[in-house]
Amino acid sequence: MYNAFLSLLKRDLRLAFRHKSEILNPLFFFVIVVTLFPLGISPEKQTLAEIGPGIIWVAALLASMLSLDSLFRSDFEDGTLELMLLSEYPLSVMVLAKILVHWLITGFPIILFSPLLGTVMFLSPDAIVTLMITLLLGTPILSLIGAIGMALVVALKRGGMLLSLLVLPLYIPVLIFSANAVGSSMAGLAISGQLYFLAAFMVFCLTLAPIATSAALRVSLE
Amino acid sequence: MSQEKKHQEKIPLGQKNIKGLFVSHLTCERGYRELFKDLSFELSPGQILHIKGENGTGKTSLLRILAGLALPVSGEVSFDGYDCRKYRSEYNEQIAFMGHKLGIKLELTPVENIRSHCELSIPRTEQEILDALEKVGLYGFEEMYCNQLSAGQKRRVALAQIMLTETRLWILDEPFTSLDVVGIGFFLKMIQQHVDNNGMVLLTTHQDVNLENCTTKYLQLPSGEITI
Numbered sequence: 001m002y003n004a005f006l007s008l009l010k011r012d013l014r015l016a017f018r019h020k021s022e023i024l025n026p027l028f029f030f031v032i033v034v035t036l037f038p039l040g041i042s043p044e045k046q047t048l049a050e051i052g053p054g055i056i057w058v059a060a061l062l063a064s065m066l067s068l069d070s071l072f073r074s075d076f077e078d079g080t081l082e083l084m085l086l087s088e089y090p091l092s093v094m095v096l097a098k099i100l101v102h103w104l105i106t107g108f109p110i111i112l113f114s115p116l117l118g119t120v121m122f123l124s125p126d127a128i129v130t131l132m133i134t135l136l137l138g139t140p141i142l143s144l145i146g147a148i149g150m151a152l153v154v155a156l157k158r159g160g161m162l163l164s165l166l167v168l169p170l171y172i173p174v175l176i177f178s179a180n181a182v183g184s185s186m187a188g189l190a191i192s193g194q195l196y197f198l199a200a201f202m203v204f205c206l207t208l209a210p211i212a213t214s215a216a217l218r219v220s221l222e
Numbered sequence: 223m224s225q226e227k228k229h230q231e232k233i234p235l236g237q238k239n240i241k242g243l244f245v246s247h248l249t250c251e252r253g254y255r256e257l258f259k260d261l262s263f264e265l266s267p268g269q270i271l272h273i274k275g276e277n278g279t280g281k282t283s284l285l286r287i288l289a290g291l292a293l294p295v296s297g298e299v300s301f302d303g304y305d306c307r308k309y310r311s312e313y314n315e316q317i318a319f320m321g322h323k324l325g326i327k328l329e330l331t332p333v334e335n336i337r338s339h340c341e342l343s344i345p346r347t348e349q350e351i352l353d354a355l356e357k358v359g360l361y362g363f364e365e366m367y368c369n370q371l372s373a374g375q376k377r378r379v380a381l382a383q384i385m386l387t388e389t390r391l392w393i394l395d396e397p398f399t400s401l402d403v404v405g406i407g408f409f410l411k412m413i414q415q416h417v418d419n420n421g422m423v424l425l426t427t428h429q430d431v432n433l434e435n436c437t438t439k440y441l442q443l444p445s446g447e448i449t450i
Contacts, residue, residue, distance in 0.1 A: 003341055003345060004341060004342050007337075007338050007341030007342065007345075008338070008342075010338070011330070011334070011338040014330070014334070015327060015329050015330065018329045019329065074327075078323055078324070078325060078326060078327060078328065079322075079323025079324055079325040079326075080325045080326075080327060082291060082319065082321055082323065082325060083319070083325040083339060084342070085290075085291060086289060086290070086291070086314050086319050087342040087343065088311045088312075088314045088315040088342075088343060089311070090311070094342075221291060222291070222293060
């Protein structure tokens with residue numbers, strides 16, 4: 001079972017590195033969306049520092065959601081998903097490997113780039129650290145919840161809009177607690193409550209999302 | 223069909239000393255249209271079941287139900303006396319499936335494709351994979367990406383993949399599509415070997431499959447009539 005997990009992890013990472021756009025596009029999207037706001041609203045330090053956490057988080061959320069297609073779409077189209085379903089190992093384990101790859105190629109680069117964007121938005125050094133922690137706890141949740149939605153719409157020809165309708169409402173708690181944590185840390189308030197919530201939510205999703213995703217995949221492929 | 227059905231009824235599902243695939247009273251619908259009804263047959267080790275029927279009579283749907291990918295409206299499928307739906311993982315261990323979509327990643331080489339597929343069941347060494355590729359006539363193409371291979375060559379990769387699975391029941395949906403005469407020859411030889419080793423094959427094809435020393439059953443859809 002461990003072998004199947006590792007094998008799928010290796011295969012998908014190899015595929016991602018052969019298709020560099022899968023890694024670079026969400027990242028560029030994230031950076032560009034964030035930089036649009038100073039241009040559109042105001043480049044003033046105070047305004048940007050105030051809206052910064054929310055903007056960075058909304059951009060991360062959209063970048064993660066728009067890249068969900070890479071999770072199951074190509075596997076569905078070339079039939080590897082069927083073969084995964086017919087493997088003797090639990091589908092949820094294999095799904096977890098795919099979700100982990102999705103996080104590694106979209107969530108992780110976003111975390112690495114976030115200090116730069118935090119600086120652009122005039123966040124304080126403390127707030128930038130908090131931003132990175134919230135992204136570390138929050139982006140896996142985005143991939144996990146997104147996988148359920150993607151599994152449900154994978155067989156539909158134009159599932160993109162439906163996917164965002166399914167997934168975005170579920171992202172709201174993550175957005176609220178994360179942006180609030182970064183804002184509080186700017187104001188010098190305690191943030192442990194928000195972080196604990198995010199951590200708990202992540203564990204919750206980590207436990208249940210793979211099971212829900214595999215059930216959704218079985219339904220979609222029928 | 224009536225004879226088959228009587229025979230089927232004699233063997234209760236869940237009896238453990240029986241070998242092979244048992245299908246009883248299977249009904250399938252697609253979009254409110256009934257494809258076939260009350261389909262019953264059995265497939266014992268060393269036998270081939272060739273499913274025949276015009277386009278749209280439910281050949282692919284039947285194979286997908288038998289592989290556990292789709293649900294029938296009613297009916298049961300059991301393997302060695304076990305209900306396939308209840309013992310999914312055990313059943314999956316016994317079957318190899320080749321559908322219209324081959325399950326080949328275009329951005330990977332044949333070797334990488336086969337390796338990662340085998341690691342979902344029995345991991346294979348590099349040498350075993352290369353041998354299998356040589357057997358299906360892909361010597362020299364191991365390091366090419368699959369998107370540079372022709373449709374027939376991709377099918378040969380899938381063929382090598384099935385060869386290495388060591389499963390007892392092969393479910394093949396139009397396996398000879400886009401293969402040339404030589405490729406079909408390879409495939410028939412593999413099927414022959416598999417059946418000689420007490421394997422079972424379920425396939426749909428418009429081609430004639432004539433193999434030596436083995437029982438080939440024909441299932442006609444949608445009537446469900448079985449001839450040998």
